[in-house]
Amino acid sequence: MKVAPTIEELRTNLKSHHADNQLIGFVPTMGALHEGHLALVDKAKESSDTTVVSIFINPLQFNNAQDFSTYPQTLESDLELLEKRGVDVVFLPSKEELYPMQPSLSINFGPLERTLEGEFRPGHFSGVGIIVSKLLNIVKPHVAYFGQKDLQQVAVIQTLVRDLSIDVKIQVVPTVRESDGLAMSSRNLRLTTQERKAARLLYQVLNFCKIELLAGRDWLTTRQEALQMIRHESLASMEYLELVSTYSLQKQEKFEPEQALSLVIACFIGEVRLIDNLPVNL
Numbered sequence: 285m286k287v288a289p290t291i292e293e294l295r296t297n298l299k300s301h302h303a304d305n306q307l308i309g310f311v312p313t314m315g316a317l318h319e320g321h322l323a324l325v326d327k328a329k330e331s332s333d334t335t336v337v338s339i340f341i342n343p344l345q346f347n348n349a350q351d352f353s354t355y356p357q358t359l360e361s362d363l364e365l366l367e368k369r370g371v372d373v374v375f376l377p378s379k380e381e382l383y384p385m386q387p388s389l390s391i392n393f394g395p396l397e398r399t400l401e402g403e404f405r406p407g408h409f410s411g412v413g414i415i416v417s418k419l420l421n422i423v424k425p426h427v428a429y430f431g432q433k434d435l436q437q438v439a440v441i442q443t444l445v446r447d448l449s450i451d452v453k454i455q456v457v458p459t460v461r462e463s464d465g466l467a468m469s470s471r472n473l474r475l476t477t478q479e480r481k482a483a484r485l486l487y488q489v490l491n492f493c494k495i496e497l498l499a500g501r502d503w504l505t506t507r508q509e510a511l512q513m514i515r516h517e518s519l520a521s522m523e524y525l526e527l528v529s530t531y532s533l534q535k536q537e538k539f540e541p542e543q544a545l546s547l548v549i550a551c552f553i554g555e556v557r558l559i560d561n562l563p564v565n566l
């Protein structure tokens with residue numbers, strides 16, 4: 285496994301792969317890797333000649349300084365995991381090289397900016413759009429892999445690729461969960477033992493809502509009952525719980541079985557902000 289700490293080294297490493305027309309699969313991450321990330325790596329390995337993973341904690345997408353400064357970093361074990369999974373190249377760019385100055389560009393994703401993560405994390409998607417554009421320009425993969433865990437991010441990246449005619453296929457990989465249903469996330473490392481137990485609540489709430497909706501209950505009543513469940517957990521503080529269109533992420537007031545809909549939640553458990561989602565009907 286090659287480790288490329290600069291853009292030049294990355295390009296040198298990939299030159300022959302591009303020249304040989306090898307299929308390049310790319311997984312962008314912020315590190316503190318877990319089985320969720322590795323599911324993306326496995327998918328990339330399955331269908332690519334060369335698999336590239338990047339690890340970069342992108343300051344531009346953090347709207348909260350404390351979230352940025354406490355973001356987990358486990359580089360040594362990340363590299364071991366990637367080596368074991370058979371990754372070909374790991375790109376570890378520095379902040380100085382990617383952002384020699386604060387970018388003057390910002391990206392507005394329209395309706396996606398005004399809902400859910402866009403509403404609660406102003407500027408977040410612009411930061412995501414800029415880093416993903418940069419990484420796709422540098423790596424030039426044929427396929428890039430993203431997790432369904434960040435459903436709105438998937439919609440943002442699909443918008444980016446479509447609106448800028450970027451020549452890459454976006455492949456979405458289902459959410460990997462712990463045995464109690466908690467979606468794997470690097471931020472889970474920041475939970476205390478007690479908070480970790482309480483964090484099961486996110487999946488429990490999503491699952492409860494899904495079962496109720498599929499049993500024909502209306503969304504507004506179901507949502508009220510779910511909010512009650514959250515209020516009972518003293519460590520939890522909810523930001524949003526919504527039923528949305530899976531592709532546009534726009535909020536729905538009614539469950540329509542023939543539409544692709546998902547439940548989405550953002551909730552603080554102690555100091556740690558967690559998000560999750562669950563498709564109701566595929």
Ligand code: AMP
Pocket residue numbers: 312313314315319320321323324429430431432433434457458459460461467468469470
């Ligand atoms: P991050 O390091 O959090 O930026 O995540 C890098 C990629 O891994 C993103 O495309 C995430 O959506 C994806 N990812 C994170 N957690 C999971 C998970 N539990 N299951 C599947 N994909 C995930």
